[in-house]
Structure formats: structure tokens, C-alpha cells
Amino acid sequence: MFTHSKTRIGAGLAGAAALALICAALSGCDGPASDVGSTDTEHSAQETALEHAAKHLDPTYICPMHPQIQQDHPGTCPICGMDLIEKRVTPKTAMPKVDPHPEVALSGTMQQRLAVRTAKVERGTLARQIRAVGRIAYDETRLEHLHPRATGWIEKLNLRAEGEPITQGQTLAELYAPDILSAQVDFLIALERQGGNAPRIKPDKARNILRLLGVPEPVIRDIERTRQTRNTIPVLAPSDGIVTRMTARDGMYVTPASEMFTIAALSDVWVMVDVFEHQLAWVQPGMSAEMRVPAYPGRTWTGKVDYLYPDLDPETRTLRVRLVFANPGLDLKPNMFADLVIAGEPRPNVLKIPRDALIVTGERESVVKSLGEGRFQPVDVVSGMESEDQVEVISGLAAGDEVVVSGQFLIDSESSLQASFRRMR
Template sequence: MKFVSLFIALLIGFGLGAGALWFHQGGTAGQGGGSSEREVLYYQHPHNPTIRSDEPRKDEMGMDYIPIYAGDEGRDDDPDVLRISPVVVQNMGVRTAEVERGALHRQISTVGFVEVDEAAQSHVHLRTEGWIEDLRVRTTGERVTAGEVLFRLYSPALVSAQDELLQTLRRNGNAGPARERLRALGMPADAIRQVEQQGRALNLVPVKAPQDGVVQALNVAEGMFVQPGTEVMSIADLSRIWVIADLFEHQSDAVREGLDAEVHFPFRPGETLVGSVGYIYPTLASPTRTIRARITLDNPDGRLKPGMWTDVHIDGESTEPVLHVPAEAVIRTGRQDRVVTMEEEGRFRVHEVRVGRRAGDRLEILEGLQVGARIVTSGQFLIDSESSVTVSLARLQAAAEADDGSVAAEGRINHVDPEARQVNLDHEPIAELGWPAMTMDFEVAEDVALTDLEPGDPVIIHIREREDEEYVYELTHIERLADPTGETDDAPDHDAHTGHDH
């Protein structure tokens, strides 16, 4: 037993940074000099509350026993509470905050990119076949103005239709159908008037820019033969542009059309452009799995170029009143989330929580806390780690004390039947008995109390084969543990078994 005690002490010394911190579960922290007026009932081992002394002394690691004062001894009954020395709390720099209830103001920060305003874009097509002559636009990116000649088109069909119009006019006939044919072939109205006034056909018909803008695409060259349907070029007005912001799915419920948005461009540091969300696209962008929101910005100087990346901040909608805490207070392990509460000075408890939405540095709490609770925002990782060490220590201690031939194991209560003196529980694999993790019914020895056990309680159990009946096992000891993690081992087989099956 001396070797086991020394091993336990060494384990605790390693887990707590070679004695830098000292914790104990269910105990009471040592007091400062101002506590000398209080009556000391006894001194308690810093790691094992069952070891007591009437006089001050040190443990195997050279750490002082903790004085227990009158009025504090009843607090040792709660196994879920961790007691930490006020001196250690101060050295750890523990900070706390209250759980609050209120609306969360959600600020969405994301990235976006500049696109051409599709409503300010036009395409130049031909309605008849012909040859490109006198091409005035040679490269993409050239700026053009509305009415400017882009190129001239030689089309035999247009020349023939003009001759038909002139012949009709010479006969003083109805020229309406001939004019409609020219318009259908894409001849501008001013060119038709010019033909009528001059009395001769235009071999080269001018094609003009439909709007101001920049040539985004140029698909022809001088002398090229083109057919109807060919996009000769496209022109975009960049005096107004779109910023397309990417939103993650969990952010989409905070954004709606009409919300204010701020756009920052890396090449214009310190400058903020203000716009609003004009449209939210109804489908997800498949490559990125994001929802796109469109923001329209004026660009009179043309410095914002299509393809540029931006930082976007959207003033999202506020939530309904909810419980929320500082995000730094939540310990996120991937499988679950936990927080540490401080019930009073030096007394801490670990809670499993379910978190919801995030707004800046605040996290919504869906389950696990009440408004006004005091939570630890700094140093909680050390406390949470110590809570896990305490559970492991209790298991080691139970194994060391199991000198009656029983085997110690960890489990979780499912059902308690005090009248039949039976419990149903999930236990971990037990190598000593060759058992896998299972759900089992156990008979309980007469001297083991069942009144304080409830479904869900994590426990340390001692299992022993009955002397009067072979292959029948009973529980000779049940010790309720703190449950800092709320996790149970994944059992490969949860078919119900009883203690009689082995």
C-alpha cells in the first residue's frame, strides 16, 4: 500500500506541473492569514480528502495539508466540486464573467470579389452575315462612348435591301416594308435616313456602340467574315460595380436584403465604401458551398476593377434575447463543449454545455447554464484538466483499496432498483475479467448504499465473484464521481447482459 500511495502521489505531482498547482475535489481551500480567528477542525491531504490529520503536516510531495475550518466541513459532500487554493487561483490569473441574457448583434465578416454589373452590360451581335471592315476597336479594355462607330460591315444582304428601298421610293410606292426589312437586318435608323436622303446604298454600314463603357470581350478582327449570332464584342459600364460576398451557411440567417455593408479594398487602406445588400442568391455556389450576397457600389473613377478581392463587413440582424457568454470561456474539444463555473471563492464546477450562434466574441448557450452564473474566462483549461485528473485519481485510489479480491472499474448508472438491490449500468472494458464494454445488471452487496445514485451518474465500482455461487458477480462498492466531461466510452456492444452471464 505504501508503494501504491507513492505512485498516486507521483501521478498527481506530474499532472499538476510537479507541484505548481494543488487541487482537491470536494475539499475546502486553505485560508490566508486573516483566517486564524476561525476554528480549525482538522487538516486534510491536498490530493485525497479521506486522509486527515489533527496536526499540520506535509504529504509525500512536501505539500502542506489543507486546514478545514468549522462550518466548511459539510461542503466536502459534493463530489462534483473542485476546491482550489485562493493563492493558486491568484497565481493562475483566473478571471470570471457572468452568463448574460440579451440580444446578440451579429457582425458578419467575410471576403468578396468585384464583378461587372450585369444590368450595365451590353453585347454587340449581327443579324446578317458579312465582313468586318474599318475596325475601330483593336483591343479589349478600350473605352468607348455611346454612338461611337465600332466598325463598318459589308453585307450583300444589306446592300440588296437598300436597293429595294430606293427602287420603291423612285416609284413613289409604299416604302414601309422595305424600311422594316432593313431594321430587321440590323441597319441603324440614322443610316436608313442617310440612304433615303442621298439616294444611293451604303456599301459599308456603320455599327455603333450602344452605351458608354469598356470593351470586355473582342471576338473579331479586321476583314473577318461573321455570321448571325456571333458576339462581336461586349461592353460594360464600370461606373457602377457589384461586390459578391461569400457567406457560410451558418451566417445566412443573419443577412437579408437591405442591410448595411462596409467594403474595404487592400489597395485603399483606411478607406471604407458603404453600400447595402441588394440581393441574396437563392442557391449555393457549388465549389465553395457558400451563399452569395450582392452589394452594389458606385465606381465613378473606375479604380475598382472586376476580379478584385475585398473584405466585407455586414451589419447583421440581432437575435432574440438568448443566454450568451464570452467565447473564450468555452472549452471546445470537438466532441463536446464545456465551461467552468465558480460557485464561490475557490469552488469550481465543470459543466457540459450546448452552444449555438456566435456573434463577435460572444457565444450563445442553448443548454447547460443559467443566467447570472459566474463562469471562468481565464485559467479554465487548467481547472478542466484537473477535473479529469481527479476522476483518474479516484479510479486509481479505488483500485488500490480493492484488497478483498474485487476488481475496480468505471461505469455509468442507467437504472437503480433499491428494493431488489440491483443496478443496471454501462461499464468500460474490464481486462481482469476478460469483459468488453457492456450494459449489465448487477446485484449489490447489502452494505452498499443505493439512495444517492441516479441514472446518468458516473461511478467507480468494485466487482467481486460471490463466494456462494460461481460465475455470479456482485458490486461490493459504488463510489459516485464528478462528471466534468459528460462523456461515456463508446461501447462496441450494448446488448443487455446480467452479472449471471459470465
């Protein structure tokens, strides 16, 4: 009986304990247990993921001499007999952030020794100008190639050498061609029979055949007036210019494929320049340009951009640009070198600094900013267009800031050294 009563009392106590736990769970978070849970939650929120994982990771025991021996309970190494030790995960602490460009303090004496000079960042107008070296060339649109229209022989050559100036209508050579002589005979026959019943060929058609064979109009009228053929036909210059190529010689047999003369007009010349890839957006056809040549110091020529070629040179990464200049006095000779300035539209109200203040390392662009009282600090910037000795600043500076234009490389190097020492510490 006593044992049975004890069992009944124990069961009653267990039921009362279970009932108390259920009531506590249903009572919400009003009691002290709620505060403890809140504290644990806040503490776990402050833990890093690595700390939390290390706290709840199952222990692993390894041998100090043989790391390949691992087990989940204490013991000894089966190889050397040493006691296994628990492997612990130690969370890494975050390294303090180091300023990559710390300030550099210089005394007045040191600034004088380094010849430190500063300039203000200001807003103004930048003119887009491209300076380049060009080469004068012939205007290829005004090149003339003279070929005979019929097979024949050069009976007389009035021109003796290349490079001679000629005028339009000047006789360059006398050509004898059997086909041209036969066409003259047909023309005279057509003139004589133009009133007949059945002319073999009409005079107008015969006259056009002579024109197509290259017979000048004055010669055709002379044949019609005198009613006599001419053995040789003059070869006339089609325009004013310079004979740049001559293959004709006295007594030479020529065909329509023979190029007897090449004539170039020098009243206008081309100038070919190479423009760098980053300057392509600045150049447009129709822009004005000024040119100077070493042969005539102090003189300038004014021209314009005529054409931008469609492809870049793969080796120099430059684009060929063609300009046109008037040459009334024929002073500009092909293959001369020339200094050119292509003027684009100016850009107003841009933030600019002296070109000497910009430090370009290949990885970043920066300037050394003066903070006052002998303190200096490198600042990364984004540069824009360049114009002579000025550079546009897109970001990184504000109007009124002072930047170092002399001695900035030494200050930037000192700042980099200080950053390296701080990272080592």
C-alpha cells in the same frame, strides 16, 4: 377392536386439523400469520430481481476443473474425480454514481500562476454580423455582346485593344454586308414608287428590314434624305462600359455567329461571397452591407444583398451570395478582393458570455463556472449565435454567474482527471 379404535381416533384428529386450517384461512388477516406474510412481502419488494432469481434458482453443481460437467445433484466428476461444487449466483452491487465534472479548488497563488480571469454572464443585445472575404465581378445583367446581323467584312476597326472604355453611340467598326446593301436598294425603290399603283414593297416595310439588319436610325434617315446607298454601315456601342472581349479585326469576314465585341458596364459591380452553412438564417435579400478593399485604405462602400444562390458547395459547405455595389468613379475593378460586413437585425435581451470562455470539444460545449472561494466547476451549456467576441447561451447558465475566460482549459482537464480517479476507486 383396539386397532380399529386407533384408526378411528387418527382419522378424527386429521379431520380436526383440516377444520382448524380452513377456519384460519377464513378468519382473514387478523392473526399473527397476517403480520408474518406482510413482513415477507415487504422483504421481497426490497429484493432486486437478480437476488430474487438467485434465491429461487434450482442448484447446479459443476466441476472446478471441467466446467462442462454440470448436474442438478452433488457428486463427483467422471473425468478427474473431484467433488462437484454448487454454482452460486452473486448479485452485483450498484456502483456509486460519480460526478462527471467535479469541483476543482485552487488557491489564490495557483490562480495567479494560471492567470485565471473571470467574467460575468449578462443579458444584452447581439448584432448578427457576417464577416467574409469577397471577390468583385462584372454585373452580368449589363453585359453586351455585339454580333453582326448580316454576313460581311469589317472594313474599318476603330477599337484597337480590350479594356478600352467606350460611350453609348460610339462607332466601333465599319461593316460591309451585301445583304444590307441590297436592303438599301429596296428601300430607295420603295421610296420612289410609293405613289405608284403597284409598289413591290412599301417604304415602311423596307425601313423595318434595315432596322432588323442592324442599320442605325440616323443612317436610315440619311439614306432617305440623300436617296443614296452606303457601302459600309457603322457598328455603334449600345451603352457605356469597358470592352472586355474583342475578336474583331480589320478585314475579318464575320457572320451572325461571330461575337465581335463584349461590353461590360462598371457603374455597378457584383461582389461574390461565401457564407457558412450555420449563418444562412442570418442572410436575406435586401440587407445592407459595407465593403472595404485593400487598394483604397480607409474608404468604404455601401451596398446590399441581391441574391442567394440555391445550392451549397459540397466541399466547403458554403453558400454563394451576391451583393451589388454602386461604382460611380469606376474605382472598383473586377477580380479585386474585398472585406465585407453583412449587417443583420440585432437580437435583444439574450444571455451572452465572452467567446473565450466557451470550450468546444466536438462532443460537448462547456464553460468553467466560478463558485467562489477558489472553487471552480465545469458546466455543460448550449450555445447559440455568435457576434464578434460574444456568444449566446441558450441553457446551462443564468445572469450573474461568473465564468472563467482565461485558464479554463487547465481547470477543465483537472476536473476530468479527478472524475477518472474517482471512477477507478
